[in-house]
Amino acid sequence: MxxxxxxxxxxxxxxxxxxxxxxxxxxxxxxxxxxxxxxxxxxxxxxxxxxxxxxxxxxxxxxxxxxxxxxxxxxxxxxxxxxxxxxxxxxxxxxxxxxxxxxxxxxxxxxxxxxxxxxxxxxxxxxxxxxxxxxxxxxxxxxxxxxxxxxxxxxxxxxxxxxxxxxxxxxxxxxxxQGEVVEQKDESKVIRTKVDIGKTSVSLGNFDWEKEQKSAFVLKNTGNKPLVVEYVNTSCGCTSVDYSKEPVQPGKEMILNVTYKAEHPEYFDKTITVYCNVETSPIVLKITGNAE
Incomplete structure (x- = not known):
């Protein structure tokens, strides 16, 4: 090679x-x-x-x-x-x-x-x-x-x-x-912080599949540097996430507001992947439930 x-x-x-x-x-x-x-x-x-x-x-x-x-x-x-x-x-x-x-x-x-x-x-x-x-x-x-x-x-x-x-x-x-030079970033220079997540999984229980469901995840910045979320990806178009794009200062919290709209009756297990400046990035969150 x-x-x-x-x-x-x-x-x-x-x-x-x-x-x-x-x-x-x-x-x-x-x-x-x-x-x-x-x-x-x-x-x-x-x-x-x-x-x-x-x-x-x-x-x-x-x-x-x-x-x-x-x-x-x-x-x-x-x-x-x-x-x-x-x-x-x-x-x-x-x-x-x-x-x-x-x-x-x-x-x-x-x-x-x-x-x-x-x-x-x-x-x-x-x-x-x-x-x-x-x-x-x-x-x-x-x-x-x-x-x-x-x-x-x-x-x-x-x-x-x-x-x-x-x-x-x-x-x-x-x-x-685009023909640009691809280089490995020096990860040691990335400013990182720490987060505490109250819960990484939420069950929405049983509900009428035609009714939109909402939940939230809280990320608290427990480090000494600002928390910056680069990107949030969901495993399905039926799940959307709304959050502030501003950096979260040490000691403060970020709320990820999650909305789920079923396309049809089903038991679901969806993931939300959060890319941010912490050692454990990406952070994987989960919502589950039964849309009847």
């Missing part, structure tokens, strides 16, 4: 939260996938909302590939509204050489089509009914971080991770695409 690839892996490793996996496992996966060529099915069919087959070229100086399997909540995994925002940002920077490749392999095709229509997602997609993309590449089942890649023109992996779920991955993707 050359020095450049080693640095790339080191940077990528710093972007992943390893709460549920051993760091050694993540490092091993990064070493395997960095620089690897992604194989695509022969003549994949692209459509817009599964209506008309279109002539869609996958060629481009850079490609952002995201693969979504049939396991779990489709709308939670897709996060289409955030993808639209990211794509608009890329276009605004004049990056016409970037192709977005969406490969969906849903178990329930109808659920996917409903989501595409309700969120007015009109970018070309490939509905991979036979899951051929995964069969060719064998993506890790246990880690969705390894289902989204930044590829070069030869389909080789330049970076790994979902820019929609992780702002640091997004920053890395944009730097590579």
């Amino acid at each position: 050359n020095f450049r690839n080693f640095i790339t892996i080191f940077i990528l490793f710093s972007l992943f939260s390893c709460g549920d996996q051993k760091k050694e496992d993540v490092a091993a996966l990064l070493k395997i996938w960095s620089g690897k060529e992604i194989l695509f099915p022969t003549n994949p069919v692209f459509t817009v909302q599964d209506k008309d087959t279109i002539d869609f070229s996958m060629s481009g100086k850079y490609k952002i590939l995201t693969y979504v399997d049939s396991i779990g909540c489709i709308s939670c995994k897709l996060q289409l509204e955030k993808w639209k925002t990211f794509m608009e940002e890329v276009d605004s920077l004049g990056m016409n050489s970037v192709k977005f490749l969406f490969f969906f392999s849903p178990e329930k095709r109808r659920d996917l089509l409903i989501t595409l229509k309700s969120e007015r997602f009109t970018y070309p997609i490939c509905i991979d009914k036979e899951n051929r993309l995964n069969e060719l590449n064998h993506f890790p089942v246990s880690d969705m971080n390894f289902h989204t890649f930044l590829l070069d023109k030869d389909d080789k992996v330049l970076a790994i991770g979902n820019p929609i779920h992780n702002p640091k991955v997004k920053e890395l993707y944009l730097k590579i695409i």
Whole structure:
């Protein structure tokens, strides 16, 4: 492995939260996938909302590939509204050489089509009914971080991770695409503080699925430096978070106001990921309940 690839892996490793996996496992996966060529099915069919087959070229100086399997909540995994925002940002920077490749392999095709229509997602997609993309590449089942890649023109992996779920991955993707020098930040120079969280999980109990539910998490700055929240990500579009963007001074509190609106009756288990300047960042919070 050359020095450049080693640095790339080191940077990528710093972007992943390893709460549920051993760091050694993540490092091993990064070493395997960095620089690897992604194989695509022969003549994949692209459509817009599964209506008309279109002539869609996958060629481009850079490609952002995201693969979504049939396991779990489709709308939670897709996060289409955030993808639209990211794509608009890329276009605004004049990056016409970037192709977005969406490969969906849903178990329930109808659920996917409903989501595409309700969120007015009109970018070309490939509905991979036979899951051929995964069969060719064998993506890790246990880690969705390894289902989204930044590829070069030869389909080789330049970076790994979902820019929609992780702002640091997004920053890395944009730097590579714009030709900027990618360097590992000196984490020792980051001003950090400490937080105390009264509770990291909230149960909303049983409720009418058509009624919006609200809850809150309190983060108290127990360190001696200002607490700065860089970004808050939710695992589903049905969950939103409102909070003050101002730094929280030592001894003061920040309130994260969470709103949950069920799309249909279900038992749910949603996460809220808070990226901030503390050693334990990102902080993962959870809401659960039964929308009847």
